Amino acid sequence: MTPLPFDLDRVLGESFALREQAEGYARAYLETVHHRPVAPAPEALAALEGFREALPTSGVAPPAVLEQLHRLGSPATTAQGGGRFFGMVNGGALPITLAARLLADSWDQNGAVAAVAPPIAALETVVEGWLQQLFGLPNTVAASFLSGSSLALVTGLAAGRWRLLERQGYDVNAKGLWGAPSLRVVAGAHLHAAALKALALLGFGRDQIEWVPVDDQGRLRPEALPTLDDRTLLLLQAGNVNSGAFDPFRPVVAEARAAGAWVHVDGAFGLWAAAAPQLAGLTAGHEQAHSWSVDAHKTLNVPYDSGIALCADPEALFAALGAEGAYLPQGTAGVLGLNRDGLRYGPEMSRRGRVVELWAALKSLGTEGVAQLVSQLHERARQLRDALTEAGFPGLNDVVFNQVLVDVGPDADAFAAALRESGEAWAGASRWFDQPVLRLSVCSWVTSEEDIARTVRAMVRCRETRA
Ligand SMILES: Cc1ncc(COP(=O)(O)O)c(C=O)c1O
Incomplete structure (x- = not known):
């Protein structure tokens, strides 16, 4: 692309067209993020090799640049915007924040x-x-x-x-x-x-x-x-x-x-x-x-x-x-x-x-909304702990806030990997006083009671498959 000579109408036209294109991709992404597997599929990860190319000499048209970003990038993301991502301490994004x-x-x-x-x-x-x-x-x-x-x-x-x-x-x-x-x-x-x-x-x-x-x-x-x-x-x-x-x-x-x-x-x-x-x-x-x-x-x-x-x-x-x-x-x-x-x-x-x-x-939450959001994360964490205990996964911490540690057996890494491969939920392994544990951090405003129940079902299936 040659930006000069500067032509305002042309530049604005291109700029708005690119925005529309990006907006279309963003919408498509947000529509699927709640339903797709939480971890990216192996094929999507393999496709990232498509980014491995030489720096172009004469540049590529911006619509094609965006298209490649969406085609290769979006499927390889982790569905952190959905309700069953419990890794690290990673929150989602309230819609007003993305728009702002x-x-x-x-x-x-x-x-x-x-x-x-x-x-x-x-x-x-x-x-x-x-x-x-x-x-x-x-x-x-x-x-x-x-x-x-x-x-x-x-x-x-x-x-x-x-x-x-x-x-x-x-x-x-x-x-x-x-x-x-x-x-x-x-x-x-x-x-x-x-x-x-x-x-x-x-x-x-x-x-x-x-x-x-x-x-x-x-x-x-x-x-x-x-x-x-x-x-x-x-x-x-x-x-x-x-x-x-x-x-x-x-x-x-x-x-x-x-x-x-x-x-x-x-x-x-x-x-x-x-x-x-x-x-x-x-x-x-x-x-x-x-x-x-x-x-x-x-x-x-x-x-x-x-x-x-x-x-x-x-x-x-x-x-x-x-x-x-x-x-x-x-x-x-x-x-x-x-x-x-x-x-x-x-x-x-x-x-x-x-x-x-x-x-x-x-501004959109107000003091009451902030309190409700924070309390909801705590509430969901307690639900998760209770449901996991009932399903036979011993809890290892007092759930005072949003973190849940459970015993999934000696190979917590393999259990966490199996859970992620199931596509149903994403959680990480950790060590708690030298004991291997599965660590679930409830951090997203989106996480619902159904997400909690679905995660527990997925964990039970992982345990059965691995037995
Ligand atoms: C207790 C604590 N301190 C510090 C950090 C680092 O924060 P950031 O990743 O935003 O730099 C984290 C991240 O998980 C954390 O949990």
Whole structure:
């Protein structure tokens, strides 16, 4: 395609035709995603070889590009938008979020700079306040809109590292980490891999971590905490990635605060419990922490690329991650959001306006809808656990939130593979205190009671076939 000379009518015509074509494919996809096998068929995976081709010299007409993407890509996806995907902690996507994203993608704003993306900066300001309200956080809280919890962990911990060192009279941004006063990291033995990655990026090695033993649900045991001090980063979890259990925030955070430690809560999927009155007891006391990481692309069913870091110490956040540049336009106060440059809130200097889908989800659900969504996931998880117990699969965790662990025998990997091959449901194997388990995470707004019943029937068939 030769884009020049620029002819507006022709370009708009092509653009709209491509959109219509893509929209047709998207509709066809969404129509089938609830009925087709959850895992892609082996032939669909084999067909991905069709993408293996040399970079074309003269380019291919855009309609043919789209056609290939749909023909090869769509059948090879996993039906995460359906009701029987229980892998990792992966939510679906509320329809309003996909539609809002379509519009925001057409805006194509650099969401990190208020002067060039005023609606994004305005929505970030609004959603920051809404999240503070939903999670019951201090009103000083600043929100960074990031790709996911992995980067939100980096962000919260970077703010904590900066603050603890600043209190030691050391500016880590100016002087660097080598030669800095030493800091400690304290965490429960079931820390998520994303936290380990974030710590490594920030200069903290795995062997430096002071591990705290956990109880039979994977909760950090408060009586086993080492003595904390004002050089300590303490990591807590709202939602153990296997059992869904929550650390006992109230006693632990109080002790940490009294010692001058910085507390970060990894609430990737579990922090949303704080937004559902029936479940809010699980997070009681979390609001006294200093920073939090949470995903909207998990429990809230916003499409991917929606993590948030929340920090009750904005000065530390801006000091750790802020950026200046003579060429960068400065935000102006007075109009909603125009003094809010996202690039001061997180590691990225250019990014999409990812807050749009999050805003759309929250606005369309309201506080009641969010509470209902979160409670429904919990309710379905309990139904799943009960039905599996009745079917002879012993449950291995207290289902306090949306995670279900069951005993499927010694070869959980093979069982999980057989379940996926059945096309009926998708779940992963894991290990729970060295026992192989099947791990089911109920994370989609679409999952119905019938989906639960169908999944259990499929698991019973897998067991029979394998016997
Ligand atoms: C507890 C916990 N923390 C962090 C992460 C990382 O989140 P993300 O994949 O959004 O980067 C996950 C992902 O499953 C998680 O469950």
